[in-house]
Amino acid sequence: MGRFEVRIGGFGGQGVVTMAVVMGETLSLYDNKYCVQTQSYGPEARGGASKSEVVISDEEIDYPKVQEPDVFIAMSRAAYLEYIDGLKDDGILIIDQDLVDIEGDLPETVTVYKVPATRIADKDVGTKLATNVVMLGAFAAITGQISVEGLRAQIEERWPRFVKTNLLALDLGMKAGKEAKASQE
Amino acid sequence: MPEKVMFTMGDIACAEGALAAGCKYFGGYPITPATEIAEWMSQKMPQYGGAYVQYEDEIASITSVIGASWTGTKSMTATSGPGVSLMLEAIGLAVMTETPLVLVNIMRGGPSTGQPTRGQQGDIMQAKWGSHGDYQIIALTPASVQEMFDQTVQAFNLSEKYRTPVFVLADETVGHMREKLVIPDEKDLKLVSRKQPTVDPSEYLPFKADEDDLVPPMALLGSKYQFYATGLTHDERGYPSDKEHIQIKLVTRLQDKILKNADDIIDLEKFMLDDADIAVIAYGTPSRSAKKAIKDARAEGIKAGLLRLKTVWPFPEDIVADLGTEVKHIIVPEQNLGQVYHMVRSAAAPTPIHLMAKPAGMPQLPHEILAKIREIDSI
Numbered sequence: 001m002g003r004f005e006v007r008i009g010g011f012g013g014q015g016v017v018t019m020a021v022v023m024g025e026t027l028s029l030y031d032n033k034y035c036v037q038t039q040s041y042g043p044e045a046r047g048g049a050s051k052s053e054v055v056i057s058d059e060e061i062d063y064p065k066v067q068e069p070d071v072f073i074a075m076s077r078a079a080y081l082e083y084i085d086g087l088k089d090d091g092i093l094i095i096d097q098d099l100v101d102i103e104g105d106l107p108e109t110v111t112v113y114k115v116p117a118t119r120i121a122d123k124d125v126g127t128k129l130a131t132n133v134v135m136l137g138a139f140a141a142i143t144g145q146i147s148v149e150g151l152r153a154q155i156e157e158r159w160p161r162f163v164k165t166n167l168l169a170l171d172l173g174m175k176a177g178k179e180a181k182a183s184q185e
Numbered sequence: 186m187p188e189k190v191m192f193t194m195g196d197i198a199c200a201e202g203a204l205a206a207g208c209k210y211f212g213g214y215p216i217t218p219a220t221e222i223a224e225w226m227s228q229k230m231p232q233y234g235g236a237y238v239q240y241e242d243e244i245a246s247i248t249s250v251i252g253a254s255w256t257g258t259k260s261m262t263a264t265s266g267p268g269v270s271l272m273l274e275a276i277g278l279a280v281m282t283e284t285p286l287v288l289v290n291i292m293r294g295g296p297s298t299g300q301p302t303r304g305q306q307g308d309i310m311q312a313k314w315g316s317h318g319d320y321q322i323i324a325l326t327p328a329s330v331q332e333m334f335d336q337t338v339q340a341f342n343l344s345e346k347y348r349t350p351v352f353v354l355a356d357e358t359v360g361h362m363r364e365k366l367v368i369p370d371e372k373d374l375k376l377v378s379r380k381q382p383t384v385d386p387s388e389y390l391p392f393k394a395d396e397d398d399l400v401p402p403m404a405l406l407g408s409k410y411q412f413y414a415t416g417l418t419h420d421e422r423g424y425p426s427d428k429e430h431i432q433i434k435l436v437t438r439l440q441d442k443i444l445k446n447a448d449d450i451i452d453l454e455k456f457m458l459d460d461a462d463i464a465v466i467a468y469g470t471p472s473r474s475a476k477k478a479i480k481d482a483r484a485e486g487i488k489a490g491l492l493r494l495k496t497v498w499p500f501p502e503d504i505v506a507d508l509g510t511e512v513k514h515i516i517v518p519e520q521n522l523g524q525v526y527h528m529v530r531s532a533a534a535p536t537p538i539h540l541m542a543k544p545a546g547m548p549q550l551p552h553e554i555l556a557k558i559r560e561i562d563s564i
Contacts, residue, residue, distance in 0.1 A: 021192075021363060028192040028365045035192070037363040040546075041302070062477040063551045064362050064470065 004056040004145060007069040007086070008135075009079025012041060012048045015132030016075065020052035022136060022154055023146060027056055030150030036064040049078055056145060071143060073135060074100045075117070094138060094180075096131075113142050113180040120172050130169035137173020142181055148174065189368040195333040195360045196221035196263075199289055199353060200229065201368055202337030203261055207376055208287070209235035210260040212249035214242055214268065217301040218357040219291040222263035243271040247288070251275060254284045255414070257379075257405040259341055263289035266308045267298055269315065276350055277316030280439065282414045283348035283392070283401065285379055287340045290352060291360035294546060303546030304357025306469055306520040312352045313498050319436055321443035323450055324352035324498040326468040330364035336452075336495065342377035343450060347442055348400050354497065356520060358470040358548065379403045386410050392435075393421040399442035447499045454493040457483060461490030463558055464512040466505065466529055468494040470548040471518040478554035487562045497525060502532045509533025514561045516541060518549040 006023070010016040017039045024037035039052040053066040071092045074080040080100045087093060090109040095102070097114035106112070115138040121131040133155070140146050148170075155166045191201075200222045203211070211226040223239070230237035235258075240246045246262045253260040264272065269290050279286055294300030295307045312324045323343050327336045337353055344351040382389050382402040391412035394401045401421075404410030417425035418432045426432075443450070457479055458464060465475040472493045482489040492508060494501065505528070509515065515533055517526045518541035526540045541549050541557055 024363050025192040029190060035364065037192075038358065038361065061364075062473045062480070064358065064364075064473055065547075067550065067552075 002057065002059075003061070005066040005069045006054040006056070006071045006073070006139075006145075007051065007066050007083060008053070008073040008075070009049075009051045009083050010075030011078070012050045014050070014075050015129070016050040017041070017052045019132035019136055020054050022133075022151070022158065023054050023139075025158070026146055026150040026154045027054070030153060031147050033057065034059060034061050036061050038065050049082070051079065051083070071139070073139065075131075075135070076100065092143065094135070094142060096135070111184060113138070113177070113184065115173070115176045115180055117173065117176070120176055121169060124172050125165060125169045127165065130165055133166045133169035134173035134176065137170040137175075138177035138180065141174040141177030186371050188370045191366045191368070192363055193330065193366050194221060194363045195327070195330045195355060196291065197225050198330045198333035198366045199263070199337045199355070199360075200225035201366070202334040203287065203341065204229055204233055205334070205368060205371065205374055206259060206338045206341035207378075208259045208261050208341065209233065210250065210253040210258045211235070211237045211262065212240060212246045212253065212260070213262045213264065214240055214246050216265045216268050218293055218304070218360050219263045219265050219268075219289060221360075222289060222291070226263075243268040244275065247272040247275040247279075250286050251279050251282070251284050254286050255406045259285070259345070259378075261287040261289065261341075263291070265291050265293045265301075266295045266311070269308060269311060273315040276322075277318060277320070278416045279350045280316065280320045280322070281416045283403070283439075284350070285344035285348050285403075286350050287337065287344055288350055288352050289337070290354050292354060292356050294544075300546060302357070304360075304470065304520065305544060305546065306356050306471075306524070307544065308354065309497055309521065309524040312354055319440065321440050322352060322498050323347070323349060323443065324354050324496070325452070326354050326494055326497050327359055328469050328472050328493065328495075329359065330362065330366050332495070333359065334366055334368065338374060338376070339452070342375070345377045345379045346400070347398075347446065347450075348379060348403060349443065352498070354469075356469045356548075357546070381405065382410055390421040391423045392419060394438055394442070398446060399438050443499055447501070450496060450499060451501045451504070452495040453501060453504065454491070454495065456491040456493065458490035458492060458508070461488050461511070462513045463487065463489045463516065463561055464492055464508055464514070465489065465516045465518065465554065465558070466492045466494065466508075466525070467518050468497060468525065469520070471520060474548050474551045475518060475554050477551035478558060481551065481555050482558045482562075485559075487558060489558050489562075494525070500525075500528045500532070502528070505529055505532040509536040512536065514539060514564075516554070516557055516561065518543070518554055520544065520548055
């Protein structure tokens with residue numbers, strides 16, 4: 001596989017950076033891919049704009065930041081408006097449809113997947129804190145770019161006290177991702 | 186400890202490198218984007234039998250590091266440009282007293298407080314010329330998480346070997362990006378410690394250098410050797426002197442112990458340079474953009490190559506001068522308004538040197554460097 005780029009945009013507190021870090025840990029340590037994760041955020045702890053990026057490859061990665069993402073995960077309207085133009089023409093757009101509306105004209109070749117990650121985390125997992133893990137599950141199901149067993153192992157390693165909650169969030173996210181995919185086909 | 190693999194950020198790789206190198210003292214004051222180094226060291230130092238002390242400011246931090254080093258403890262601090270500005274006076278003291286220490290600068294946007302969360306490479310000349318007087322310094326410029334580890338180990342080794350402060354100069358992107366880090370088994374790490382005197386204490390001259398490397402053996406505070414260390418110009422006994430020949434001898438030796446050992450100190454990577462007509466000279470994050478641009482240029486049949494500097498001070502003048510005779514053009518992309526550029530220009534003249542200056546957080550993008558390569562190729 002050549003270079004594959006993922007950009008995640010949202011606001012501080014949604015776990016946008018953590019999501020990319022878990023993605024990077026899984027890809028790098030379990031899936032044996034080359035992977036670079038970067039981020040940018042403002043000085044606020046909560047509520048400011050937050051962006052994280054992951055570059056995945058089978059070869060050593062030269063330029064470490066995302067140039068033209070294959071996948072854009074939009075978790076806030078501000079992030080959608082700021083970064084939508086950067087998405088590859090045949091890229092994948094994943095949105096939390098309760099937070100983001102499709103505004104403006106997208107190229108017809110962009111595939112849009114709607115995943116109510118915040119709602120699933122709040123209602124079905126029982127905590128909005130799990131929103132990012134729901135979205136991670138959806139990403140895995142939609143793109144197939146990351147191993148699910150790796151994600152499970154990494155969740156157990158990273159959050160030993162919250163394994164059950166996060167594994168539930170991952171499963172529900174994958175289910176939502178599969179449903180979003182089925183509704184596309 | 187056996188080999189360990191992590192997916193972690195450059196700052197933490199730097200801290201792990203320090204621990205692996207045997208650092209047992211960290212004196213510092215947190216500052217974005219170097220805070221994670223202090224944070225990691227504050228957690229790990231006690232577990233490694235060392236000490237972490239957070240001071241009231243950067244001046245106290247670096248002077249404590251000088252003191253700790255004189256006890257024989259491998260010591261470091263980590264900061265960003267504004268912190269280095271405060272440390273400059275003490276860097277001169279460390280140079281003059283020949284104190285081994287490692288000073289990490291995760292470079293952010295400047296001048297002044299600038300842009301704390303955005304990277305830059307604006308402190309290259311500060312590292313070389315920041316403190317007053319004539320002196321040489323060692324400064325390493327890693328470009329990846331693994332190099333943050335490897336070159337921090339190297340920084341400790343060089344500081345011990347040459348009794349000098351050594352900078353690790355990384356831009357914010359390298360400090361904050363996460364990549365895979367392999368921490369080698371400790372038996373596979375080559376570590377250097379300062380040489381200590383073996384003569385009878387009555388014969389010990391604390392600033393009498395050995396002839397081969399121009400470095401004096403270093404006695405430790407509290408050992409049987411007595412000595413006096415001062416920022417004033419001193420003779421081999423360490424006593425202050427206002428004599429001209431003492432000043433010339435000392436300042437010349439302090440310079441020569443770095444410059445005459447430059448081949449041992451300098452580390453760099455040559456990429457596709459063998460038959461190149463156009464060379465890019467870069468370091469840190471822009472060097473990664475350059476690598477991509479060179480691969481793309483080669484795919485178009487343009488003979489381009491990269492000289493990636495892993496050491497900026499001492500500057501690899503001879504290597505750049507040779508390169509200037511081998512290529513037709515040199516491009517220097519830097520995240521500043523041109524600093525290493527001036528060194529390249531003086532070494533490689535009259536070969537045309539093209540500066541790509543960008544004093545901001547995003548490095549030159551690969552396609553921007555490629556466009557420059559194409560433009561020059563079409564001349």
